[in-house]
Amino acid sequence: MSVRPQEAPSGSSQPRKKVTIAKLHAMKRSKTPITMLTAYDYPTGLACDSYDADITLVGDSLAQVCLGYASTTALTLDEMLHHCRAVARGSKAPLLVADMPFGTYHVSAEDAVRSAVRLLREGSAVEAVKLEGGAELAGTVRRLTEVGIPVMGHVGLQPQRHVALSGYRVQGKEAAAAARVVRDALAVQEAGAFAIVVEAVPWQLAEYVTERLSVPTIGIGAGPRTSGQVLVWDDVMGTWSGHKAKFVRRFADVRSEVKRGVEAYREAVRDRSFPSVEDHSYAMDPGEWERFLEMEAREGRGAQSS
Structure with a gap:
């Protein structure tokens, strides 16, 4: 390979302004859709930056698509930090968010703070953390935001709990279950989350949650009427050879290439x-x-x- 430094891909003609939480809130108010995409290394981080993603998420899906684990629960904090540093070298303008791995925020709020501080301090330019859970984690979200750590919530289907949920199943299909999704989203917002991922719920419910919340919602398998969308890089690029979820659209066929x-x-x-x-x-x-x-x-x- 060349020893010369890699040049950034040609994207926007003008230098991008840094995406902030305030900008994301303004996008929700103006109903401008927010684009979030996962990244796991320097090249994918650079692509998110060069081609104008609003949020780059270092997703714990790297457990499967990069490290070959069976599920996200096998991912360690040290492994996440390694990938955060790589992504941060390429992704500059998008808001950089990192998933908190399973087990790093479940024992206590203070345990969550310690883990989140490591992600922000050792993850180079990580600016916010994402954690899965509803009302039961409101205290943890509140504690994190009290010490100045921005939190993105995640309700509906929670992949880190796929065993307890008997698989990757759509959530909120019945009235009582839908009400729980709404309560969870409101509780996480009240605790201080700046945005909430809503995964695998009926589109009507996702739209209702989006209207009820003052913070942006980022949908995945939640229909077109959330504040924004997120997909896994390997699903977008067509490189993942595993199960293709109904909500996935492959925008490229890199695997064939x-x-x-x-x-x-x-x-x-x-x-x-x-x-x-x-x-x-x-x-x-x-x-x-x-x-x-x-x-x-x-x-x-x-x-x-x-």
Whole structure:
């Protein structure tokens, strides 16, 4: 690879202004949709920055799509910090949010503060944390915001609790369950969350929650009438080969291009069309090459025929 520094992809012609929480709230008031996308490393962070995402989320979905774990619950705080630092090197203008891994905020509010402080302090430029839960975590959200740590909530389907929920199931389909989603969202907002992800709920319920809340809602599997949308990078790019959820739309087919590229490379190596002498190799001056062979011959090190 080149030793020269990588150039940012061509995106906006004008330098971007930093996205702030105040800007996100203004976007909700003006009904301007908010775009949030996950990122897990420097290239994906750079893409979010260059192509005008409003929020970059270092999602705990990196457990599956980057690290090969079976679920998000296997992810550690140290692993999350490693990826946060990489994303932060590329993502500058979007608000940078990090998921708090399973187990880092469940024991006590003070435990959550310690974990969140590490994410902000050691995660380079992480500006806010996201945690899953409703009314039962309102005290934790309140404590985090009291010490100045911005919190994004997450209600509806909570992937870190997929075992307790008997799988990745749509939430709020019955009236009583829908009421619980609303209560959870209101409780998290009241505790100080600046925005709330609403995952896998009926679109009518997501619209109702969005209208009830004063903070932005970010939908995923929640229909078109939330304040914004979030998807996992690998779902957007078509690189994830696992289950495709109903709410996912693949906006690119990078997986097919990767397959094409690897297979073409393999075949070119095997048929010796790559690398070619003319296009991909460095040459020695013919005179210097002859002198080299003469030196080798004098030393008795000439090439031996096999």
